[in-house]
Amino acid sequence: MKINNTVIKVCMGTGGIAAGGSEVMDAFRAELKASGIEAAVEKNCLMHKVGCRGLCAKDVLVDVIVKGQKTTYQYVKPEMVSRIVKEHIIEKNPVADWVVGDDYHNFHKKQLKVVLSDCGSIDPEDIDAYIAGNGYEAARKVITSSAPADVIGTIKASGLRGRGGAGFPTGVKWEAAMKQSSKQKYMICNADEGDPGAFMDRSVIEGNPHAVIEGMIIGAYSIGSDKGYVYIRAEYPLAVERLRKALSDARARGFLGKGIFGTKFSFDIKVKLGAGAFVCGEETALIASIEGQRGMPRAKPPFPVYSGLWGKPTVINNVETLANVPYIIRNGAQWFSSFGTEKSKGTKVFALTGKIKNSGLIEVPMGIPLREIIYDIGGGIEGNRALKAVQTGGPSGGCIPAEMLDTPVDFESLAKVGSIVGSGGMVVLDEDNCMVNMAQYFLQFTQMESCGKCVPCRIGTKRLLEIIGRITKGKGKEGDVELLEKLSADIKAASLCGLGQTAPNPILSTIKYFRDEYEAHLKGKCPAAVCKELLTYYILEEFCKGCGACLRACPAKAITGEKKKLHKIDPAVCIKCGACFDVCKFKAVGKE
Amino acid sequence: MIRLTIDNKAIEVAEGTTVLDAAKMLNIEIPTLCHHPKLTPFGGCRLCIVEVKGVPRPLTSCTTPVSEGMEVATSTPALEDLRKTLLELILSDHPNDCMICEKAGDCTLQELAYFYGIRENRFEGERRIYEKKDGNPFIERDMGKCILCGRCVKVCDEIQGVGAIDFAYRGFKSKICPTFEKDLDCEFCGQCVAVCPTGALTGKMWQLRGRQKDINAIDTTCSYCGTGCNITLHVRNNKVVRVTSKENTWNEGWLCVKGRFGYSFINSPDRLKKPLIRIAPKESIKGSKGQSLKNSDTLTLGRSDTCDFSAIFREASWDEALDYIAAKLKEIKERSGADSIAGLSSARCTTEENYLFQKFIRAAVGTNNVDHCARL
Ligand SMILES: Cc1cc2nc3c(=O)[nH]c(=O)nc-3n(C[C@H](O)[C@H](O)[C@H](O)COP(=O)(O)O)c2cc1C
Ligand code: SF4
Ligand code: SF4
Ligand code: SF4
Ligand code: SF4
Ligand code: FES
Numbered sequence: 001m002k003i004n005n006t007v008i009k010v011c012m013g014t015g016g017i018a019a020g021g022s023e024v025m026d027a028f029r030a031e032l033k034a035s036g037i038e039a040a041v042e043k044n045c046l047m048h049k050v051g052c053r054g055l056c057a058k059d060v061l062v063d064v065i066v067k068g069q070k071t072t073y074q075y076v077k078p079e080m081v082s083r084i085v086k087e088h089i090i091e092k093n094p095v096a097d098w099v100v101g102d103d104y105h106n107f108h109k110k111q112l113k114v115v116l117s118d119c120g121s122i123d124p125e126d127i128d129a130y131i132a133g134n135g136y137e138a139a140r141k142v143i144t145s146s147a148p149a150d151v152i153g154t155i156k157a158s159g160l161r162g163r164g165g166a167g168f169p170t171g172v173k174w175e176a177a178m179k180q181s182s183k184q185k186y187m188i189c190n191a192d193e194g195d196p197g198a199f200m201d202r203s204v205i206e207g208n209p210h211a212v213i214e215g216m217i218i219g220a221y222s223i224g225s226d227k228g229y230v231y232i233r234a235e236y237p238l239a240v241e242r243l244r245k246a247l248s249d250a251r252a253r254g255f256l257g258k259g260i261f262g263t264k265f266s267f268d269i270k271v272k273l274g275a276g277a278f279v280c281g282e283e284t285a286l287i288a289s290i291e292g293q294r295g296m297p298r299a300k301p302p303f304p305v306y307s308g309l310w311g312k313p314t315v316i317n318n319v320e321t322l323a324n325v326p327y328i329i330r331n332g333a334q335w336f337s338s339f340g341t342e343k344s345k346g347t348k349v350f351a352l353t354g355k356i357k358n359s360g361l362i363e364v365p366m367g368i369p370l371r372e373i374i375y376d377i378g379g380g381i382e383g384n385r386a387l388k389a390v391q392t393g394g395p396s397g398g399c400i401p402a403e404m405l406d407t408p409v410d411f412e413s414l415a416k417v418g419s420i421v422g423s424g425g426m427v428v429l430d431e432d433n434c435m436v437n438m439a440q441y442f443l444q445f446t447q448m449e450s451c452g453k454c455v456p457c458r459i460g461t462k463r464l465l466e467i468i469g470r471i472t473k474g475k476g477k478e479g480d481v482e483l484l485e486k487l488s489a490d491i492k493a494a495s496l497c498g499l500g501q502t503a504p505n506p507i508l509s510t511i512k513y514f515r516d517e518y519e520a521h522l523k524g525k526c527p528a529a530v531c532k533e534l535l536t537y538y539i540l541e542e543f544c545k546g547c548g549a550c551l552r553a554c555p556a557k558a559i560t561g562e563k564k565k566l567h568k569i570d571p572a573v574c575i576k577c578g579a580c581f582d583v584c585k586f587k588a589v590g591k592e
Numbered sequence: 593m594i595r596l597t598i599d600n601k602a603i604e605v606a607e608g609t610t611v612l613d614a615a616k617m618l619n620i621e622i623p624t625l626c627h628h629p630k631l632t633p634f635g636g637c638r639l640c641i642v643e644v645k646g647v648p649r650p651l652t653s654c655t656t657p658v659s660e661g662m663e664v665a666t667s668t669p670a671l672e673d674l675r676k677t678l679l680e681l682i683l684s685d686h687p688n689d690c691m692i693c694e695k696a697g698d699c700t701l702q703e704l705a706y707f708y709g710i711r712e713n714r715f716e717g718e719r720r721i722y723e724k725k726d727g728n729p730f731i732e733r734d735m736g737k738c739i740l741c742g743r744c745v746k747v748c749d750e751i752q753g754v755g756a757i758d759f760a761y762r763g764f765k766s767k768i769c770p771t772f773e774k775d776l777d778c779e780f781c782g783q784c785v786a787v788c789p790t791g792a793l794t795g796k797m798w799q800l801r802g803r804q805k806d807i808n809a810i811d812t813t814c815s816y817c818g819t820g821c822n823i824t825l826h827v828r829n830n831k832v833v834r835v836t837s838k839e840n841t842w843n844e845g846w847l848c849v850k851g852r853f854g855y856s857f858i859n860s861p862d863r864l865k866k867p868l869i870r871i872a873p874k875e876s877i878k879g880s881k882g883q884s885l886k887n888s889d890t891l892t893l894g895r896s897d898t899c900d901f902s903a904i905f906r907e908a909s910w911d912e913a914l915d916y917i918a919a920k921l922k923e924i925k926e927r928s929g930a931d932s933i934a935g936l937s938s939a940r941c942t943t944e945e946n947y948l949f950q951k952f953i954r955a956a957v958g959t960n961n962v963d964h965c966a967r968l
Contacts, residue, residue: 463715487714
């Protein structure tokens with residue numbers, strides 16, 4: 001039996017693998033063999049893994065393409081495979097029950113994929129798959145026929161700005177490095193991605209590592225560097241593995257090494273593993289770390305383009321920034337700058353998480369209203385509760401309250417409302433989230449990750465945390481909110497690096513938009529009923545059936561009551577663990 | 593040359609000069625804590641911040657190189673307010689210990705707290721507490737007083753080339769410590785002590801011996817070796833209580849363990865102050881308890897606690913001793929020839945003294961058998 005043009009793509013990003021992607025792939029292989037069509041598989045049916053396509057919540061996602069007709073299955077388990085093979089591949093009738101629904105399509109509808117255009121569609125471990133889509137053509141074109149200044153001209157004209165947080169124009173950075181007369185220069189890719197909840201860069205490397213490598217080659221050629229590094233966190237084993245494989249494949253094809261594309265240009269890339277410090281994502285700390293020193297930032301100027309790794313001119317770019325480059329060269333500056341706003345061109349990848357229905361990885365044109373991200377792509381709030389705010393930019397960012405949901409998502413607009421695009425974390429918060437608690441959570445992270453070098457960050461963030469900590473424990477004092485504001489402003493002004501300069505942002509923006517929540521805490525109430533010390537648990541007379549479940553669940557023996565009679569919580573004994581609240585089937589336990 | 597103005601005063605300085613150094617040339621004082629002129633810039637304390645026209649955030653003057661046309665302001669209400677916050681933050685994590693702190697009176701932090709009038713602290717909170725564990729006899733580390741200025745780390749690495757200590761941990765828990773937080777086990781040169789701006793690092797033997805202001809400072813030369821570092825003896829009640837070295841000396845204020853900590857001999861009861869002439873043969877030396885001594889024991893010969901040497905030596909005047917030596921040398925030379933004599937001089941002598949000594953052995957004694965215990 002002959003099967004024409006059948007392609008099976010199994011999602012094998014970190015999310016896909018966690019959901020059982022490898023087992024699903026094995027099942028397909030076994031099933032195809034058992035159906036006696038194995039021999040044909042080699043010739044006519046292509047099966048391969050693909051990187052993350054964004055909607056990890058529905059993993060394992062599998063595309064089955066028969067004669068150019070793509071059907072996507074969700075939540076695929078190994079035991080579902082035989083039916084898919086039999087009905088869809090052999091009998092040509094897709095298994096309707098398991099096909100993705102509208103939400104999957106809506107998730108993708110308003111997205112615009114540039115950086116992720118090949119992620120989730122090509123096999124990241126197959127260099128030929130990348131080459132088949134014109135991979136490495138941009139690098140070839142540039143190296144064999146363009147002057148470095150022209151490449152930089154194209155990047156400048158495209159309006160590409162750094163995706164690592166600061167939004168610095170990439171072409172301008174490259175130009176400054178190009179103009180340095182030093183013989184030795186370095187090109188570094190920053191893949192440290194340490195923000196809690198962020199996985200954009202990981203997905204790009206896991207899904208399409210060659211785009212990043214090609215971007216680095218083009219960058220290195222433009223600035224005149226023969227040596228590059230990818231600084232990647234060791235906590236990303238799959239990304240590291242795929243990157244290493246991609247590097248050695250590229251080397252084998254002559255895209256890296258001596259005399260690339262038959263020219264005199266040589267360039268090679270080393271992988272340097274980070275040891276799990278958030279601050280090592282900061283460029284000068286990253287350089288210190290590569291040099292074998294403690295990852296502590298140093299004062300700028302001088303900037304790395306003038307004096308970077310081992311004192312040599314060095315360009316550091318984010319993964320996503322670099323992955324944009326080959327697509328810009330292939331399609332032209334104008335194509336890229338047609339997306340986005342006047343000052344923020346192109347697209348941005350975000351990791352959409354929190355209380356959102358479709359959490360996952362998205363890529364949207366710059367300037368898209370936040371509302372469209374939340375309600376069209378994200379499918380709205382879980383349980384259809386009310387949206388309270390969206391935290392963008394991770395621990396360095398700020399929150400945008402629900403009433404500002406029409407804010408366009410681009411560098412300028414987010415800065416204007418007191419937040420940042422940052423590296424692309426986007427956490428959706430609903431009415432059950434306490435903003436004070438949320439600010440405390442992010443601050444806890446930055447405080448712990450402070451490198452300890454400078455006073456305002458090392459001691460200042462600790463003091464902020466102590467003050468906000470006493471507020472959430474109901475021990476706040478009159479004037480504490482003002483003290484938070486004052487200390488935050490001073491930390492921002494006086495800190496050495498971006499970590500300290502932005503660490504107070506979550507506090508400042510929550511005070512700006514949710515000052516009433518802080519005031520309520522000072523008066524001993526947590527409006528969202530989150531801050532444990534401020535809660536009181538009580539039993540609602542009208543709902544209590546006297547089943548005794550809460551009484552048995554309470555570890556502190558704070559609950560009394562006879563069978564079938566109203567139960568009672570003694571607030572003096574209650575340790576506010578919430579066990580009664582969780583266990584009551586009749587919603588008879590309340591908290592406030 | 594680069595032209596700039598600092599607090600409206602114009603100055604022209606060489607390229608690469610920092611704003612801090614340029615200000616110094618204009619006699620404009622900018623508070624600093626982590627900066628040390630002989631070490632690479634650190635930029636951690638943030639006290640030296642200045643405003644530069646056209647730059648949105650304050651810059652640390654100790655790390656920022658001058659640039660053409662720069663307009664710098666070193667003291668504005670906003671800057672002074674920030675400095676006050678910074679000092680309050682440092683002091684919020686610092687023991688209130690000036691009363692009995694070895695460093696009081698010579699402490700940069702104390703001085704700044706005084707100038708900024710810091711008494712109440714808006715940011716009181718948790719403090720770092722460290723157990724003391726140093727068993728060495730030289731360096732007292734009271735790390736609760738450490739402000740993490742990094743000077744000790746830099747001096748140990750950049751000047752001493754030892755690298756015995758470094759930063760460890762992150763955030764508020766950051767601290768300076770030896771590898772794996774072991775006990776300090778290094779050269780004990782005390783360079784770190786010399787550059788520490790606070791009482792975190794002090795000399796163990798300095799303790800409770802006298803404040804900086806209570807001493808008579810006497811500049812002299814270290815007698816340990818031919819290098820001849822300039823040192824300053826801190827003398828109180830006619831006793832040396834501390835040794836330091838000034839930055840404007842030829843040795844730039846740097847010393848080694850001997851020069852800095854090896855001064856207990858000065859007031860030691862065992863110190864020889866006059867020549868001694870032997871009055872009884874070596875074999876007759878008895879231990880302090882009357883026992884006969886083995887050969888190895890004679891290594892400690894002369895220490896009053898190991899043997900009673902008044903039975904073997906008697907004090908003499910220099911004239912008598914020198915005459916005695918001259919007579920003996922002559923006698924040996926006549927009996928066995930000049931080459932039966934050899935001269936070995938000391939590294940603790942000056943070059944001039946060593947020159948004279950070899951001249952004496954060669955010209956007066958008449959042999960080339962002359963050497964020196966160290967070849968620095
Ligand atoms: C505390 C801190 C952490 C950072 N972490 C990252 C990171 O994980 N990845 C990244 O690309 N940039 C990070 N950055 C930004 C980098 O310093 C740098 O601006 C960026 O890599 C430059 O690349 P781009 O111009 O392509 O954005 C961080 C900055 C700070 C202050
Ligand atoms: S701001 Fe924080 S992370 Fe940055 S140098 Fe200062 S202490 Fe280190
Ligand atoms: S180190 Fe300075 S400020 Fe601290 S206790 Fe000692 S004298 Fe006082
Ligand atoms: S005493 Fe000398 S060797 Fe030891 S830590 Fe201090 S500077 Fe380093
Ligand atoms: S011990 Fe002294 S010199 Fe070393 S970092 Fe602490 S305060 Fe600075
Ligand atoms: S003296 Fe400049 S930062 Fe400390």
